[in-house]
Amino acid sequence: MLSIALVSFLLLHFTVALTPDSFLLSCGAPSGTTDESDGRQWYTDTDHPNLLPSNFLNISSTATVSDTSVTRVPYMNARIFQSPFTYTLLVSPGTKFLRLHFYPSSYLDITKSESFFSVTANHFILLSNFSAFDATTSSSKVLRKEFVINVDGTQILSVTFSPVPNSYAFVNGIEIVSVPTDLYFHGDVKLVGHTKPFNINNSTALETLYRLNVGGNLVGSTEDTGMYRVWDSDDAFVVGYGYQTPHFNDANITYNSENPAYSAPTIVYTTSRTMANYSPGLDWEFPLNSGFYYLFRLHFCEIQPEVKEINDRSFSISIGNQTAEREADVIQWSGGWRIPVYKDYVVNVRNQDGEQNVTLGLSPNPDSAYQNAILNGLEIFKLGDAIGSQTASIPESSSEAPIASLAYPNNKKKRISWHIIVAIITAVTSGIAFFSILGFLISRRRNGGKDHGTSVPKSSSLPADLCRHFLIAEIKNATDNFDEKFVIGYGGFGNVYKGYLDNGTITVAVKRSNPSSKQGIREFQTEIEMLSSKLRYRHLVSLIGYCDDKNEMILVYDYMANGTFRDHLYNTENTPLPWKKRLDICIGAAKGLYYLHSGTKHTIIHRDVKSTNILLDDKWIAKVSDFGLSKVGSVGGTDTTHVSTAVKGSFGYVDAEYYKRQLLTVKSDVYSFGVVLFEALCGRPAINPNLPSGQVNLAEWACRSCKKRELEEIIDPNLKGQIAPECLRKFAELAYHCLRKEGVQRPSMGDVVKTLEFALQVQEGADNRGHEVEGSSFPLISNGDAMNEDEIFSDLSEVERKLTSNGMSMSVSRSAKVNNVALFSEIVNPLGR
Template sequence: MKNMSFFAISVVGFSLIFNAVVVSSQSLSIDCGAKGGKDEDGRTWVEDTKYLPSSENSVQVQAGFQDPSLLSTVPYMNARIFKSPATYKFSIKPKQRYLVRFHFYPSTYQNFNVSNSFFAVTAGEVKLLNNFSAAITCQALTQAYVIKEYSLAPSDSDALHITFTPSANYSNTFAFVNGIELIEMPNLFGMMKLVGYADPMGADLVDTSAENLEMMFRLNVGGQSIPPGKDVGGLLRSWFYDEPYLYGATLGVTLKADQNLEIDYQNISKSSAPEDVYRTARSMGRDSDMNLKYNLTWEFHVDPNFTYIVRLHFCEFLYDKPNMRASNIYINNETAQGGVESADVFIWAKGKGVPVYKDYAVMVSDVEGDENVKLQLSPSTVLKPRYYDAFLNGLEIFKLNDGNRSLAGKNPEPSVMMLQTENEKPKSFTKAEDDYVIVGATGGAAVAFVVVALLVFFYTKKRKVDGTESHTASWLPVYGNSNVGGSKSSSNHLATLAQGLCRHFSIAEIKQATKNFDESNVIGVGGFGKVYKGVISGGTHVAVKRSNPSSEQGINEFQTEIEMLSKLRHKHLVSLIGFCEDGGEMCLVYDYMARGTFREHIYNNKKPNLSWKQRLEICIGAARGLHYLHTGAKYTIIHRDVKTTNILLDEKWVAKVSDFGLSKTGPDLNQGHVSTVVKGSFGYLDPEYFRRQQLTEKSDVYSFGVVLFEALCSRPALNPSLPKEQVSLADWALSCYKKGTLDDIIDPDIKDKIDPECLQKFSETAVKCLSDQGIDRPSMGDVLWNLEYALQLQETADSTKSRSSSGREQGSVRSTEDGSVGHRREASGRSVGSELELNESKDESAIFSQLVNPTGR
């Protein structure tokens, strides 16, 4: 069997439940090329010279540029560079499994060009990396830095030798590393089933207890990202939000366990995953009929010609009986669990609130198009459970070493779009109008362990290519420790607050970027002050909000925006690049959004109106951004000023939520609300919030309901020139919906283009958002799910019309009952998170933020 000779195959019972293991205390964090220090989390990093017997052929260097995505200067702002093979030596315990992490930050280092750096890394006899380029990897992933994590098999040795070897295939090449972590860990790996193979003699079982692995993905499914400091067992792992890897138009719904439920680690190690992983989940939803028509699907891009371990974490926290729900599990269209062996988590774990995990092995070939691991869940019908539903709490994917004890894969290839972008470096402010724009400062930690996963999303970035600066982009989140809100800003406070997360500009840099605040560069005026278009170093287009000195509100917004946005990164949130508090000026520097506000594209403008499908996709993008704020960030964040002028569009028509000046860190979900003075924009204000002065995330949902009707009807939220009953769009739309006359107020330009079923789902969703009481409104996750479904209904209708007119068969939907192959639902043919490729002529005018009728605040 291919790639199977190195496995220790044994005919034993298939059991993946491990006894509790106590983790020893050995943990070592090394700051390579520096004297050590403490990182942002307070963890101590030590100097590396003690572990490097000979440093004659190495050089200690300091990075020439601190990328905004760096959460800490330690260990990233210093590196040790090797011009010839060099070995670190660590004392270890025999028969002990170890976790090893390498931190690489391919910045600019004096006299060294990181684009020339290609090298190998070995741990003992195990090849971890070969011909590795941190610069290429970060470029392809649109990240500032990358972390590679490995789990090394137990050995008889009392020493671990880690060797860095510059590649002999290139001239002037060198190896480098910024940080190394070495942590004792329990051996959580054992016997598992090889998916796609069946052998009654046990040859379809794989024993990984004595193998080396590379961590590829680690996700807290349906829950917020978990930083290393909140991991368990001293393993300092990061667990990331799963939504970026969801495939198809269906996201399911997110669930959270009751706060009083005790998570009882009966049969597995507490080191398997923190409680927060088992307290949240993503399920298919409440509609059993709908659930039978699709799969909940995640997809991951991986290196070919390796075997991968897919670890699924489960905890049934809703039901206390067996056969309440059971699911089929498919990996790469092969059945991992199904039929009479469908996954009933309550039976597996023997109780409610009891965690369990299951491991499956899958082989990935080098056949073009097959270089992915696809996980699909669907309800099982064979066991006739009470509810047709499937759910998942957490997911990890590990690469298994091959027969040559190698884990090394190829460097990822940057997308064609990215390479074209980098070749189109703007020459000046006036000539850069047609170039791409940076999508934002990155959240490097959020894909620290991902090797090539984000290639499928093709997000653009721009880097300075003359060797002086590196600036990257991403939409995955950055997490830090912040208490949002508080006193007025001060230079010291803000510098500490945003250290490593966004750039601190001098007033001279701001004036140079905006041509000394030239009035010709003004692109709008808001409550904070004027907004200028500008160009900062490297040719990056930005929007600069300059505070009005007489505005007390501006001072408050200034600090709130920095505190919020410096720690948030998401594809559908506008990124804060930096700030300036210098020379009596307060300025905020953001991504430049080339297509301006959503509002100006749907009414009261001279531009062609957006099509219905374009409007729907923009609403979905904005909903994703708000859903992330409510559930995906470290704290629940309530925007408090959701409106069409705060939904901005980049050059690819990707929607991004902006203006966090009024935002609040929301309640811990147990508390339920935040008591606060009512602020927001008239026409969008939640009536319950207005009455009770108690802010919840449902207040954003109400405002978003108004946005949905704006998109449908092409009229403002308030129009005093209309008859009294029509002044408020929310009230008028609800009235028309109840009377059955909603068709009368739909924008005539799109009215005949909307599929009736799509319109029904969309309008139902908007009406529910406008419920008078927050408890009756859906969550943003449910809103997002319904909008994705509405889009699918529209695309299906459009596809049917196209086939009818052309007589040609196009994309189909294939499904099966419980069987050997998973069914798929791919009506849209597009993964969640793909960029909106809408055929509109490029319009270079741009409004930064809430610049149209910025009233009601």
């Protein structure tokens, strides 16, 4: 139930959220202190009236090194986060500028190498593996990151800061300003080099990279049109020579409905850059990250007296060496002299390693009367994908923060709580109209909308010969038109429904994408291609088919009657699994991952191993699921073979080495599986922000307990008396080594399978002869991190030696197919279990 304090807060501040927003938080400043900036008042992050009550367990600090060029507010104080933390703000619905202010300085003697973090805003992923220290330049001591996002009818903006393992996050100021709805999100935009347009709607997030007053000087935030934008000079980006910068400061600029006064301040349109008589054209260069789409907004206004008629000045526009316009005529576009106009273009900066310079070029057309080109202003934004991911897809922080899973019941509880909030607000304020609109929005979200705002791949390009291709009518019939009563889980991709095919003879799990999905077309195609043609194995979930009919993205799987592994470990009403069952499930999941790494022609790295992606069928057989983020490596790749890629995964499961270096190897999966092993042993989530700071991250807490020989203190109380000491030692050592900081120090998945099989044999042997309950009388981790990797497999090697002397072998070739791979239970115990 809602707390009285929260209900009171919502009632008191509900009317505030109905007006356009413009407010600022000075993070970490002492309570009660405020300051004025740009004519606006800064509040401390504990006092702002729009900030929902939070339990600030994080550190606030004052910069120990200051600079006279840096303003006191908001930069001399910072809020430091050593675990995930969320600011929850009550705002009006609509488009917002979200600006994050950073002053990379010394805080509590913490070094810059320890500050890497991600930032999310609602379902938009804004920053990942971000370091404010690395992002600042010599010319600026502070950093402002600006994003354009949409807030839906819930009127809640949750901004989450999540430090990477062994690191911290910080922020000095948070700024939120309302933006006219159609200023940046207005539908189809010309995609350079393509005939079809690119749709920019409010399911997209924009990151402002460059905002330039072309040919003029810096335009400060107070000179903007009420949205406090900063327009820099373009001098640093101009390539070559031969240009002029005509200024007509007294020009009477006439705005209109197509280009309202808030589009850009007048000073932007009264300054410009044009060509000198001997110049072949105008060119600018901008460093941009590869692999993203970018929005280029070009601002024009003919302000020179000699250019007043159509065809007086006509020129071509190219972006990234591709033609965007062949005959740009500002007078024709705007409708007259000194009437401003802007044009939007989207360009795809194709995948390459790192940054590349993208050129914007203007060249005069020889047929125009005044052979020249002009540009007044320029904005460049990086576009997020269908969920607004600006960089890596590290999800919002929560106890688990899934990207996608076939069954995630906890999300259902979260939804119900928000329905209660909305119901209470509506009832007390008698906002009948608001309630109707919000109910409509919620209904659209639940139903996935009629149009996902993105193009779904045609069925002809997908492997219909290897799995079934369903029509949407068949899926609706199987799920009773996606009835809520059939929902069995929620995930980043969308709802998961239980369905019945072929007159009820086949039970399936139907995963349907929705407009706010954290995964899109790429993951949809990857999942189909992986499971339909490459991956068929006992310990991998089976894909039955897919549906891409009428802009839907739907995947149909075998139904897993017992849900996810996580469902039976914690935060559940299910009976806790006994130890041997947990161990058996870990073995099955490890075999599935080993098959991915070594049982196929190409090494496959799962990239999202977690307990919610381990499913259990009606016979409790473990099956690895969700291959939307998987990456294919080389043929017969080694453990050190890597794939350079943006970081994706789930917070709490991604190892710091992959996070920082963005080099993905099979050992990244091993690390994630080590977290799963400790989940099984400790019966708690990978991340739990409600625990004391030293216990929030399961991997860190468990490893620290191992080194201190305090393992018995973290074991799930439900397992008391079930684990033989020698089995516990072997299992814990394995999990500990899976979590080693360097991938080369972690065991292979083949070794993981062997060790788990051996641990099970030890447990069964102890059960047969009787054993004492687990305790601290046995050594667990010797010499801490300096422990020799071979220690973990010492007992196992002896077993293997004995088996080999009896004519049996446990060796496994990495290139072996699954039917030739030794499945270790049958070897160690020929009679089976």
